[in-house]
Amino acid sequence: MWVLVEYLVSSRGYEAVVLAPEPLAVDFRHAAGSGTDEELGGEECRASGSLTTVTYPSVSFEEYHVDTRGAIHELTTMLDFHLANCASLLLNRTLVDSLIKRQFGVILGVATDPCSTLLADKLGIRRRAAYDDGAAASLLWGVLLGQGHFTSHVASYGTRLGGGAMSLYERVRNVVQYHRLQLWHSRVYEQRLAAFRRRHRLGGLAAPLEPGSEGESEGRGKPKGTPACHLRGQVVITGADWGLLEPQPLPPAIKLVGPLRAAPHPAAPTPALGAGGGGAGAGAGADGAAAPPGSGPGSPLQPPELAAHLAGAETGVVVICFPPDYRLPLRALLAIAEAVIDLKQRIVWQAAAADIARVRQLYPPLKHARHVLLLPSLPLGELLAQPQVVSLVTAGSVQAIYAALYAAKPVMAVPLNGAQEDLVARLAALGAGQRLSRQELEGGAASYRVSMAIERMSNVYSFTQSMQLLSTQLRATHGSQSSLERAAAWVDYTASLDQAGRQYLIPRSALAGSAAGGSGGGGGGAGAGAGAPAAGGGGGCMAPLEAANAAAYGILAAAGLGAAGLVAWVVHVCTRVPPPPAAAAQQRRRARSVVAKDKDE
Numbered sequence: 001m002w003v004l005v006e007y008l009v010s011s012r013g014y015e016a017v018v019l020a021p022e023p024l025a026v027d028f029r030h031a032a033g034s035g036t037d038e039e040l041g042g043e044e045c046r047a048s049g050s051l052t053t054v055t056y057p058s059v060s061f062e063e064y065h066v067d068t069r070g071a072i073h074e075l076t077t078m079l080d081f082h083l084a085n086c087a088s089l090l091l092n093r094t095l096v097d098s099l100i101k102r103q104f105g106v107i108l109g110v111a112t113d114p115c116s117t118l119l120a121d122k123l124g125i126r127r128r129a130a131y132d133d134g135a136a137a138s139l140l141w142g143v144l145l146g147q148g149h150f151t152s153h154v155a156s157y158g159t160r161l162g163g164g165a166m167s168l169y170e171r172v173r174n175v176v177q178y179h180r181l182q183l184w185h186s187r188v189y190e191q192r193l194a195a196f197r198r199r200h201r202l203g204g205l206a207a208p209l210e211p212g213s214e215g216e217s218e219g220r221g222k223p224k225g226t227p228a229c230h231l232r233g234q235v236v237i238t239g240a241d242w243g244l245l246e247p248q249p250l251p252p253a254i255k256l257v258g259p260l261r262a263a264p265h266p267a268a269p270t271p272a273l274g275a276g277g278g279g280a281g282a283g284a285g286a287d288g289a290a291a292p293p294g295s296g297p298g299s300p301l302q303p304p305e306l307a308a309h310l311a312g313a314e315t316g317v318v319v320i321c322f323p324p325d326y327r328l329p330l331r332a333l334l335a336i337a338e339a340v341i342d343l344k345q346r347i348v349w350q351a352a353a354a355d356i357a358r359v360r361q362l363y364p365p366l367k368h369a370r371h372v373l374l375l376p377s378l379p380l381g382e383l384l385a386q387p388q389v390v391s392l393v394t395a396g397s398v399q400a401i402y403a404a405l406y407a408a409k410p411v412m413a414v415p416l417n418g419a420q421e422d423l424v425a426r427l428a429a430l431g432a433g434q435r436l437s438r439q440e441l442e443g444g445a446a447s448y449r450v451s452m453a454i455e456r457m458s459n460v461y462s463f464t465q466s467m468q469l470l471s472t473q474l475r476a477t478h479g480s481q482s483s484l485e486r487a488a489a490w491v492d493y494t495a496s497l498d499q500a501g502r503q504y505l506i507p508r509s510a511l512a513g514s515a516a517g518g519s520g521g522g523g524g525g526a527g528a529g530a531g532a533p534a535a536g537g538g539g540g541c542m543a544p545l546e547a548a549n550a551a552a553y554g555i556l557a558a559a560g561l562g563a564a565g566l567v568a569w570v571v572h573v574c575t576r577v578p579p580p581p582a583a584a585a586q587q588r589r590r591a592r593s594v595v596a597k598d599k600d601e
């Protein structure tokens with residue numbers, strides 16, 4: 001999202017304030033100067049023109065991280081992490097009060113973080129936009145976690161989604177996963193969000209007033225519509241592409257613009273005079289960092305040894321690049337070093353400086369391997385655009401996957417979480433890459449698996465052919481307008497809405513926990529709108545969908561109970577043991593004697 005914010009500031013003239021928690025603040029400390037801003041309560045901030053970055057104390061994700069593949073518990077973990085970060089932000093009274101005084105016009109938040117919605121209510125911001133990085137599962141998570149919409153389609157983890165080739169078992173899993181997520185949304189998400197709003201006294205914004213009624217109803221004006229159902233500007237911008245997404249119906253607020261960082265970015269344009277500078281953006285967090293200076297499609301590769309290493313490659317170059325926030329364990333480092341030492345391709349390996357020194361010390365042959373170049377940082381987009389590069393070894397991050405997809409380079413991915421697992425499964429199902437689990441990378445015979453996977457991607461043309469097809473489709477989708485321009489256009493559209501923000505219905509859970517009968521208005525947006533439902537109700541907006549879900553849950557529960565009863569009856573009938581023959585004969589004799597006595601009497 002940082003790329004989008006910089007583009008909005010440079011090309012649209014926005015005055016932006018970026019709120020970054022301390023664990024993510026390192027991503028923003030690149031070329032901006034440091035200092036303190038008294039208007040923002042003396043918090044540490046970095047300003048560059050009209051872009052100000054403010055950091056605030058927060059918790060680290062490791063305190064909440066649970067390594068679960070495709071589990072509902074991962075959604076709960078993410079929700080708890082975001083709410084903990086949001087609590088630390090809202091409890092910073094000095095920072096929040098200074099933000100309230102600035103009167104922001106639009107908020108641009110992370111789609112998977114509900115804090116952007118909560119902060120918008122706190123600051124009284126009606127125009128809201130959210131950005132999603134485009135991962136296959138993050139589109140679903142952004143709808144569930146950040147914006148509170150009900151989902152219309154859920155793809156199960158690991159299913160074969162290339163061309164819609166799903167077996168009956170996978171379709172059943174898909175339906176079950178859909179209803180599990182709906183149940184999680186109503187039983188976990190809404191209840192925790194309602195408790196958070198009550199704890200921090202956060203209410204939804206008041207409904208827009210009828211024109212000319214400002215002095216009525218004890219000076220508060222006459223509301224137009226109900227607070228939970230009135231229309232408001234709300235756009236979810238996602239960097240996804242249909243090439244790696246299962247065809248599915250999307251809510252009207254979700255706009256697919258394509259991956260923002262798939263192609264190398266040219267230099268930012270100079271802002272023109274008269275560019276819309278009236279809007280201001282505030283984000284509850286951001287992900288990713290800007291491209292390094294000096295990088296671009298027309299500039300040579302940096303550092304110079306990288307360009308020299310590629311120039312002498314006759315059998316191709318394999319790029320190994322893992323995200324900087326993931327440190328490979330020593331066993332995996334040694335496995336990769338042992339795997340690449342005998343390859344005929346040239347290797348460009350990005351690793352932390354400490355890891356480079358450690359692997360060179362523990363594996364001496366790597367010091368004398370001229371075909372292996374280890375660097376602490378790489379311009380990945382520009383490097384993949386070189387014709388000498390034949391494949392990429394990376395994690396399943398959406399930025400690396402889409403960069404390889406744009407450059408038509410096959411990928412061997414090591415997914416690190418459930419979202420990456422789903423994205424890599426889709427890529428492998430389309431024949432454009434291979435998957436290697438963390439257990440396989442860190443376990444026994446890992447060097448053999450890595451070397452065989454690299455050789456297979458370099459020698460089997462079907463991987464390159466499938467990736468070229470996906471790349472052609474992605475470039476055709478881009479057209480003459482870049483993804484950044486389309487995303488910026490949707491932000492401009494959201495910022496240009498009137499005060500009522502007539503665009504989309506508020507989801508039911510967006511107001512979960514709002515206090516009923518609040519006064520509305522208020523500079524900080526802390527008061528709830530008049531007549532807002534206490535349980536976050538939708539005022540009838542979601543009644544048909546809730547009735548359909550309740551009926552589906554009832555049918556599933558009845559079918560499950562009936563099936564369990566039938567199985568129990570069958571087991572009882574089949575396992576019933578008849579009495580032994582001797583006992584049966586004795587019972588017959590007793591019955592005859594009783595009948596004889598009755599006759600005698």
